[in-house]
Amino acid sequence: FQESENSLESLVSIGNICRSPIAEAVFRKLVADEKLEHKWRTDSAAVSDWNVGRFPDTRALSCLRNHGIETAHKARQITKEDFQTFDHILCMDESNLRDLNRKSNQVKDCKAKIELLGTYDPQKQLIIEDPYYGNEKDFETVYEQCLRCCKAFLEKSH
DSSP states (O other): OBOSSSOBEEEEESSSSSHHHHHHHHHHHHHHHTTOTTTOBEEEEESSSTTTTOOOOHHHHHHHHHTTOOOOOOOOBOOHHHHHHOSEEEESSHHHHHHHHHHHTTSTTOOOEEEEGGGGOTTOOOOOOOOTTSOHHHHHHHHHHHHHHHHHHHHHHO
């Protein structure tokens, strides 16, 4: 996530087609609902290059639409510049966290605070599990976790 005058935010998962685009879309809606669009720049990315250029999983898009949220996101891989630009890089699980910390160590002038999005979950569910091999209910679970975490993060950040 990126707050244009204060903070920037990026959400990261392994492939950038399920969890992170859901979190990005949820956070964008929360920011819009609070009329804070002028303060935030939000994006999402993958640690891998597997799905670069692809739209989110159809189940992720369906889940978002069920909650009145649209997205035009296309998957991309995190870049060195992201570590220098974004104030916050929030990821979904320990594997993402390890990969991001390793990548950030190779970046000069890394300013991003890298942490798990689940750190902000009031229900203390630290890990947001990948729903890719699951069903619609698993995507709904990801949505609910992302909503709780993003609300808490936004409240803490402004």
